[in-house]
Structure formats: structure tokens, C-alpha cells
Amino acid sequence: MAYLLSNSIRVLNSAELYKASKPSKFANENRGLKSTTSPRGRGPVHKTQKLNLEVSPHRAVSAVRLMRIEFGGAFADLLNENGKGSGDNEMGYVERTLGFRTRALDDRDLRLVLLFIPFSYFVTDIVGGTIRWRRYLDHLILALCHGENTFRSIEPLLLQILRIGFYEIVQLEMPPYAVVDENVRLAKVALRPGAGNMVNGVLRKLVLLKENNSLPLPTLEGNDRAQARALATLYSHPVENNSLPLPTLEGNDRAQARALATLYSHPVVFNAYVRANSGKGFTRADLVMRLQMLKVPHDISPYLNDFVRIKTGMQIMMQAGLLKEGLCSVQDESAGLIVSVVDPQPGESIIDCCAAPGGKTLFMASRLSGRGVVSAIDINKGRMRILKEAAKLQQVDDVITTIHADLRIYADDNHVKSDKVLLDAPCSGLGVLSKRADLRWNRRWEDMEQLKNLQDELLDAASMLVKLGGVLVYSTCSIDPEENEERVAAFLLRHPEFCIDPVDKYVPTDFVTEHGFYSSNPVKHSIDGAFAARFVRSL
Template sequence: MEGVLSLLPRSHTQFVLSRSNFSNAIKSDSLAISGVVSASTVSPPHNSRRRYTQSIETNQAPRLSSLTKRTIQNINQEISPHRAVATVRLLRIEKGGAFAGLLNEKGKNSGKNEMDYVERTLGFRTRELDDRDIRLVTEIVGGTVRWRRYLDHLILSLCNKERVFTDMEPLLLQILRIGFFEIVKLNMPSYAVVNENVKLAKVALRPGAGNLVNGILRKLVLLKESDSLPLPKLEGDDRARARALATIYSHPVWMVRRWIKYLGQEEAVRLMNWNNADPYFGIRVNTWKGYTRADIASQLEDLKVDYETSVLDDFFRIRTGMQAIIHAGLLKKGICSVQDESAGFVVSVVDPQPGETITDCCAAPGGKSLYMASRLQGQGMVYAIDINEGRLRILRDAAKLQDLVGVITAIHSDLRAYSIRNIVKSDKVLLDVPCSGLGVLSKRADLRWNRHLEDMKELTRLQDELLDAAALLVKPGGVLVYSTCSIDPDENEGRVMSFLQRHPEFSVQPINRLVPPDFISEDGFYFSNPVKHCMDGAFAARLVRSLS
């Protein structure tokens, strides 16, 4: 494992290992144990609900409505709110009903709205989430989702029979995953982790479930303390080695095999380390409203936010402190927006100029549209097209917030139908296509488990169709920018080369004056490498249409 870690630059190694001792965290292989349920148990929780309602009656509280009484009586004071919310959120993610992150596209935190889900799922409420709870939910949910394959490997190893794992009810499995993640990856005090997760299993399920959690977690603690967590061996043929790496670094096997093919094993390991680390967030200053980067830097310092300035003039990179930015109202007031630097570079490839007409073909929720509109300086128009009306509403709201209503028009349509009936041609067209998202796996922790090899063929077919449609909107001499948030050559260079064969009226235009040379590939395209550039992976090609 030391050989693997040596592949990382020193600064990146420190970043990846900032939360836990990596060498202790990822040693795993297959181990069978017996007698799990008979291990020592933690005493069951006391009935705090009765004490709470009695204290209300003793102090002669004002008369409450029956609904309020039921709500108060249903608050469990002993279960940590972050643990209850994290468990339920993981269940929702597994069913496809939620994302891993609590920060939504409006920059608002949805954590405070989770308690209704907790009550419906677990049968009780806890106290409301405070800021510390929200941070813990974000960390636990994101980490547990990222490390799911590895955690399940450990859990299966510690079950006395395979059926105990395969037949395990979903809620119990999520409780165990959280406990394993906290002990192995966060290095939290084992006694607290065991006690809290046993308590949750007993209250939310039944005493026997708590006993099972107690026994398995205590076995895990013993193995970790003796540095004997089972680790798959990197041996055998290429398929076997890919499976072992997929377990150690918790990624789907097909992704690992694909990255080894395109990048080599060393670079694939670096990429998986990046995907498993806590992500940076980018924010963009809304200069159109009169704010400068110096203004925002001063506010970030006052808020004690850990940040870096970007090579892009209007951007910051936030290491920690997004909650402080949210609470200060910087997003809500339209002073700045959550946007990764990689997306900003795509807009740089478009190079919007005042007076131009620009079409953004798959625009919602609108980050790139809004940035392009702000660079028009009040002159010109961005037509933002998207098939999803709900996400277009987010764009419209953001345009009002950022004072950009006069230079951006949202259009609800399928691009393929719109391009056929529309006769107005644009100076520049941006097509940021639906893609695999393989460049944003550090931020979208759940995405790796929702993508399958079979998706790639369907995605590339759709990308070709959208490219053909977008080409119809470009005027002679105009520019078409094709972009993705993927690092996969089939979705990037492959689609551009295929398009140029079908459309000889287009050619690749150099981008040397638009982005730094470190971001330009050998083929002349924009490419951000997550490991190399410490930002989301993204691709963009600038294509110009001939005048004839």
C-alpha cells in the first residue's frame, strides 16, 4: 500500500489523508466469524419520551394542539439527529430518491427538511439539525456512499454466514455501513460508534438487531486494532486485479477496468483516490452586480473560510466553510454562485462578447448560461434551452437574483425539435451534453453506483444526435462549443471526431488565447484533469463553421 500512496504528490497525499489514517483504513479481505450475536451488548436506551412528557405536565405548559402533542411525544432525545438523518438519507439514495449532498442547486441546504423522512421511516423524530449536525450528515452520507463497495466487503467478511449479509434488511445494512465508515475511515472513538449505532438499531428495529450490530462492530474494532482488516490481494489476471482494486478503492469494476485501459494502473489509482477524498467547491463572483473578487475575499476572510483564489479571475476554490458562506447570505443575495472552475473554463472556451447572440442548448440549471450572460455586459442575448421545465425554473429564479433577466431567455424544448423549427442562427452555440459524469465523481458520491457500462453506448448515441441538432443553430462563421463533465475519451474526442466526419463544414479552432496552456490537450481541446488540476474533470472543443 505504501507503493500506491507514493504515486500521489505530497500535497495531494495530505489532502486525501486529511480525515483518517489511510493505511489503516483500506486493509481488507475476506474473513468469516461466528458467534457474532453472542458478543457483549450495550444496555438499551432509557425511556426519555416519558420523562420529557412528564416534565411538560409538571411545569404546566400551555395547552397544545393534539398535533403538537403528538410531535413532542414522538421526539426521541437519545438518538443523535445526524445519525437518524444520515441513515434515512442513505436509504433514500439507495432507492434513487435523493442525492448524497445536502447542498442543492439553489445553494440552499435541505438538511433541515429531512426530519419528516426520519419520522415516516423510523417512526420517531429527533431534535432539529444544527450546523454541526448538517456537517456530520454531509460527511457521513458522502463517505458511506463513496466507500460502499469496500464497506460491504468488510461487513460480508464479518457475517458468520453469507446469507446474513444477502438477506439483511436495508435499514440494518445502512446502520452497519455508517458504523464501519466511522470506525475505519473517520477513526472515531469505537466505544461511541458502537453505542450509538446499537442504540439506533434497537430503537428503529428491535433489540435483536441491536445485538447483531453490537457483535459485528466489536469484531471490526478488534480487527482494526490488530491491523488485520482483510485486504483483497492484487494478484491473478487483469480482471482479478481490477476486481481487487475496485474493492480497495470502492468503485465499480467496469470503471476500474476502463481507467486502467486508458490511463494505466498508477493513474487510475490516483483518480480513485481523488474521487474518494472530500471535494473542493468552487464559487464565482457575480461581477455584473458590481462585486469584485477583492470584495468577496474580504468577506471570506471575515467568515474564516479556508479558500484559494483561482487562475480564473472571478472564481474561488473553497476547501472548507461552505456552511458559513450559505449562512452569510452570499448565495441567497446573488453575490456569488456555486460553480466549479472547470465550468468557468468551458465558458472561457465559448468566449462570450458584448452584442453576441448565444444559444446554450442543454442549459438548466443554468450555471454556464448565467456566467455567459454576465459577460455580455448588458448587450446581447443568451437563449437557454432545456427539456426539463423544473430545472429551467431554477435558471429563471437565478437570473432574477443576478440581475440578468434582460440578457437571458429560458426556452422549454427538446433541442432536436427546436433546432429543426428555429430559423434564427446564433453567433455562438454551447452544447454541454448529458454525459456519464465521470469527471465529477468526487462531488457526486452516488453517481458511480448509478452508472453502468451499458449506459455509455446510449449516451454517445444521444450526444451525436444533440451535436447534429446544435450544428443547425450556428450561423456561417459562428462557433459551436461541445463540452462534457466526463474524462472518458469516447464521450469527448470520440464524439468530436465523429461529428467532424459527418459535418465537414466545421473545423477545430485553436483555444490558445482562451485558456492556459496547461489545460490544452495534444489535440487542441480544453481538458481539466481532476488529479492534475484539483478540480472537476471536464472537456470542451471549439468548432468553427465555414462561411460558405
């Protein structure tokens, strides 16, 4: 899971940016920015407070975020990790990297994937998409730059601007000449006129090739290795060591093969899944009526009573204020089905052990119909803040208690026993590869051992909070057996006081494994991959 990976957010100053690449023929001109030596002696920092209203703020912010992610180890969804704090600093990062500020972006522009999956062209779309398609985009840029040497000499910021332009034209199919103009302006102002000319030339070439349907794409020819590389480019997937390797063609193992199959089938996000907030008295029938009035095409979820599927028109829904008013929220059905496995009933006491940012807490709370309590525990303060805000917005805060703590310490110190306990454990996120753009490039297989140990420790801690006859649910958003079935088997060996309660009473049979667990798979079910096991305490 994200939090286990490096989370250091540092922006390279301009000197470092230039150092990161060889001198470029595009880098020869003076950027014309005033700079002085940093008090920390780390090279020049820009003194300017220049506000530039001509440059597209979305693209400027996106370019800077891409720099932070690629060179500073920040995440594509970095605001989710840190709550609003990162957003407040956004313009500081922009100014330090580009030398000027842009129009400030509001919350709707900036806030992010987990609670509001954006289906419009916001910063997160551009950043997420550009990262997701990086290998594919770089292949095209290289082809249009005439050779590896030229490509390698492109300075990092210029490369990000090109990637943004390529992504917008090739994947988002935005009006090409507007894209060209905006990215040329950004390159000119942030770098220098020559950089703008270069962006102009390359993007225009791309537009022509796309219009003629003759993009220079790799073909599936040659030996296994060559074909694997071509596939990796077409699906924008890493082949290097330390990343998710390509399966099957080079004989890697089952979990990796499944992960990539997922990716191949769904390189782009499928539907938006929206949950009507029945806790606020807003039923799915109410939601459907509003969607009909807004002319937003939708389908009813076949699996969950409160859920609706939306293919297009998410932006219309957002503009109508349905999300802002807390009437509904974006939530994948795989997460909703985990709540079905918990099966919250009015009057129950439930502990959500790893609760933030709160998707499942909020759904469970809405199921209590105002009677009972969900105690939401999480170690991450920023994410807890998001949970609290959402609980208020959705008017379910009367049945939610938030506890900022390390579950392991909390369980040792507090001898509370609840009817039901959910442990939605930190995991690799292999079930959500199609949404988590950065994961495929950042995941390190060495982290897995550490992650599995944490999952075991958290399961032990969560089990201490379950009363006799009570229920424990262990869930992940991974499709990797090492994090799922193997963790369950190890837990049962350590805890004979628990036995498996098959989930067939709670979710459609299509999701029930032969051992009685819940398992969703993006390829099979067109929702995120997830897993849940339900145990009952018998001793």
C-alpha cells in the same frame, strides 16, 4: 449522464425490505409498528403519524435515502434531478420506511451537491459518502460480523444504519461515541431493541480497532486478480460486470483505466471552488476580503479571474450567507474554463443548449455585464426551476431567457441564429467520478451507445442555431474519448460548414490538447475532468 439511467424512485415498503434479505437473527423481534394492508395490495403500509424528536433526523433521512438509492433506483443527488418536489416528499418516505417522522430538515440540510457542494456533515455527505465507500465499508462490516452468512442475513435497513455508522467513524472521523449512540438509537426505534444492541456491539468494536490502528483491511497479495479485488475494496470500486471494471490489472481499455486512475488519485473531493458573482458587482477581491474577515483559508485560482479555492471552512462561508445572498456560488473550475472557451462578450446573443441547472448559464450571464442575452434551453423542468431561482438570486435574470424544450425540436421549429452556442451535452460523467458517488455503481456500459447517439443528435441541433461566422462549443464533463474527440470527428464529417477554432487563445496552454481542444483531468489538474471543442461556422 444521470438522466439516461433509470430514474424510477420507489420506496420499498417494509414487507419488501424484509423480503430483500434472508431472515436474520437480528430480525426476529417484532418491530412493534402498527400496519395495515396497502390499498394497492402491495403489502403493509404504516398508518402511524408518529413524530420522533429523539432520533437524529439526518441519519434517519440518510438511511431512507440509501434504501431508495439501493433498491428504488433513485440517485444520490435525487433532489437535484427533481427540484424541490422530492424534498417535499422526504418525510413521507421516511414515515413509510421507518414508521415515524423526524424533525423536518430545512433547505440547508437537504439541498444539494450541484449548487452547494457541502463540506459539512449534511445528509448529502452521509448519503454520498456511504455510497462512495460502500464496498470498503461492507468489507469492514463483514469482517466484524464474523462471516459471510451473518453479513448476508443483515436486513437492508440495518445494513444501511451500520454503513452510516462505519462511514462516520472511519471516513468522517466524527466523535465515535456520539456516532455509536445516534445510530444505536436509530436502529432501536426504526427496527427493535435487538437491532440497536447489534449496532452497538459492532460499532464499538470498530472504534477500538480504529483507535489501535488495526482495521482489518485487505492486503495487496496474490495473483493479479486477487490484487485487483483488494485494490477495488481499498478504493471502493466495483469489479462486477456491468459496472466500471478494474483496468490494467485485467487488461481493460484506456478510458476505463483513466477513469479509475482518477478515482484512485482522488477518492475524496479535493477543493471547493467558489466563483465571485461579478455580475452582481461582487468581485473576487471583495470575496477574498470577506474570506479573510471570516478567517476561511483560501487560494486564488491560477486559471480563472473570478474563482477562489477553499479547502476547509465552507460551512463558515455558508453560515455567513455568501451563497444564500447570491454573492458567490460553488462551481468547479473545469466548468469555469468551459465558459472561458465560449468567451462571452457584452452585447452578444448566446444560446446555452443544455443549460440546467445553470452553472455555465449563470457564469456566462455575469460576463455580459448587463448587455446581451443568454437563452437557456433544457428539457428538464425541475432543473430549469433551479436555474431560474439561482438567476434571480444572483441578479443576472435580466439577461437570461429560459426555454423549456427538447433542443432537437426547438432547433427544427425556431430559425434563430446566435453569435455563440454552447452545447454542454449529457454525458457519462466520467470526469466527475470523484464527486458523483453513485455513478460507479450504477453506470451501465450498454447505455454508452444510446448516449453517443444523443450527443450526435444534440450537436446537429445546436449547429442549426449558429449564425455565419458564429461560434459553437461542444463540451462534456467526461474524459472518455468516445464522448469527446470521437464525437467531434463525427460532427466535422457531417458538417463541413464548421471548422475547429483552437482554444489556446482562451484557456491556459496546460489544458490545450494537440488538436486544439480543451481538456482537464483530475489527476493532472486537481479539478474535475472536462472537455470542450470550439468550432466556427464558415459557410
